[in-house]
Amino acid sequence: MPRIVFRLNGVETEIDADPDSSLLAILRGPLGMTGAHFGCGANECGACNVIVGDHAVAACDTPLWSVADKDVTTIEGLGNPQRPHPLQRAFIAEQALQCGYCVPGILMSAAALLMQNAKPSEAEVRSALDRNLCRCGSHNRMVRAVLRAAAEMATP
């Protein structure tokens, strides 16, 4: 098995695996990082979104070889209860979910948006999340939470 090296949540990570494996399978399997969720396996729902470089991508549709030497950020690397990302704080404050299965992917799409556009409009938030599906109908709360996080991040 060839060795692939990339930075996962800031940590140099080496993995011996089939380079054609999906990044999601590697994260959830050998790396034991189950924050990115399997939803469809076809890049249609966004539940497995992670950030590669500064773009949100579907980990299920991202071959391992393509992240060699790149930065990969998953929900586990976004923040934690001790040091939550403003988006995570805002999702709690807005109680912005019901079942929450889609949330890690949505948070990563939103985080990528805020990296590129610190002050998005509501329409820009909706457009950035348009490839993420939510079945419970928590969309409006999530949009409010993203705008709240953006406002918080803009305040020095």
Added chain:
Amino acid sequence: MTSPAPAPSPKLPVSLAANPVLSSWVRFSSDGHVTVSPGKVEIGQGIVTALAQIAADELDVDIGRIRMVRASTAGSPNEGVTSGSLSVQQSGRAIRHACAEIRQIFLAAASDRLGVGCDALEINDGTISGPGNVRTSFWELADEILLDREATPGATPKSSAQRTLAGSSVQRLDIPDKVFGHPRFIHDQALPGMLHGRVLRSELSAAKLTGMNEDGARGVADLVAIVHDGNFAGVVSETEGGAEAALKALRKDAAWSSAETLPDESGLADWLKAQPAESTVIDRRTAAATVARHRTIRRQYTRPYLAHASIAPSCAMAQWSGDRVHVWTHSQGVYFLRADLALVLKLPLENITVEHMEGAGCYGHNAADDVALDAVLLAKAAPGRPVRVQWSRADEMSHAPFGAAMAIEIEADLDLQGEIVDWRHSIWGNGHTARPGRAAQPALLAATELANPFPRMISTNPPQANGGGSDRNSVPLYDFPSWQIQCHRLLTMPVRTSALRTLGAQGNVFAIESFLDELAAERGEDPVAFRLRHLRDERAKDVIRSVAVRANWKPSRRAGIGHGLGFARYKNTGAYCAVVAEIEGAEDISVKRLTLAVDVGEAINPDGVINQIEGGAIQATSWVLKEQVRFDKARITSNSWTDYPILRFSEVPQVAIELIQRPDFEPLGAGEAAHGPVTAAIANAVFDALGVRVRNLPITRERLIAAMELTS
């Protein structure tokens, strides 16, 4: 409006009567925690938090001391299934009552120990104190008080004014885990020594496996076993990737034959009405005096099969140990699932333990139970080791049960003044439930695939006393002088159906509220006034008046914009909900804004109620604008998100909710109240904007064009 005075319960709440031992609900530990064990499960509706609020309130302990236990057949109260918006009604009442009694038991024990009368004692975060600075606590008394005793009907829960937590928007207990990506879902669990399984299913409906060459799969690394029993086949592997690869190999070399013909999708209403059916008169009202009928209006409304379409594919784990099996599942009913597993496995119930673990939102009976049997069957090939099985997206969208398609015909007799003098409502469709654990045969998919198969269970309808199924919300809340409601439940079931959120209520409310709108429009009468004039229930009138005020009914006309009203009381006994929809469009309809007024009695967690109502409203918008299960003669073809699209962020309407608080009335579930009224409000708004009645859901461009052709 006057409030009923709180009175001692004359009898035990239903869930407590069925599970009367107090310690099965609540236990105390000397380290300062209260363990609360409901029989209902978290499916993303926030029930665990609402129940913790109720317990903390009644016991006077900080909510942080409450530990909520996941339901398991190993010890939880048996509360049947988590469905029908009944969790707060059933589990909440049981816990409130049990805690009220437990509080009295502790107060009596404290009174004995401290030599102070119960009336002089007070409880503050579990510490019981009285005059002269005497004190003890739940934790001190925990070991000496035996709660292994049966609840009695006499206990009086606190009045609404005495509660501090119920009625406040406590943050949900499960949300932090979910935003930090901590493994909380069954999908994210890794048990020691866990294997991975996959089941081979054809895309054909009820297919026969006529040939299977195992050689390819046997050559795949990490393979543990191939399981083949009749039309059921699957693989077990050391790794998830290995299981996927072995399944792919097995699929490549499998031959199937089609065993079933699906109906013609384009003529669904005619097909539904032509099938053999069991016909029942649901309700009949006879007029005091006969009024001359001047004319009759008849309309037919339909809704398609709808998919639960959970964001997560169904998943389960099972582990055998000798002739005993432990199952982890996101089923809505752990005891019911156990009963079905026992039927299939021919094992006594006590050999099977079924434990709940959270899954994604399921919105009814999806494949959660099916995949549990899959896991049990595959795990048999690897004794002693847990096997995790997960369905594919395609299987989830095509082999899980669907919400039943419905054809609904309403006829109204009008008198000379155009007033309704008789009302006839007829429903054709499959039953709305084929849940496990209710019948002498199992309801699980794999049970129909084994070499010694069980027949596929034909869906039935719950009795009217439980809210009915096809007939749910078919009896009008409006005070018409006479009516007859009839239900024709199909006795054939080529497309598998079972409980989807609201059962038949969405279809029936869509039909009734659309038809009323048609009648009001024909009379030139305002839809709000027309409804209020026909209602007697003040709570019903209140939600309609409230939504009218909140939505500035009726907003002035603007080109391309329409407004519509919808109303229902869910199950005729549950939550009241009225909706004004604002839509825009000509060819493609977009819903811009939904304004809702809701009365759920006592709202335990108001933000939780609003979250549920808002989610229901948005999901219903998705059903109305986009969703229908597609199929050809042999297979379900809508087996991906591309072929079964749902509403996206940019298409979601603004939603405003007015919650009418009634703390002195019984709490009612909120999860299903919005779907019917939202559906009707959107359809009525489309008519308002375009002058076109779309009576066949979903309201897509094709359906709009078809309706326009019918109008012109």
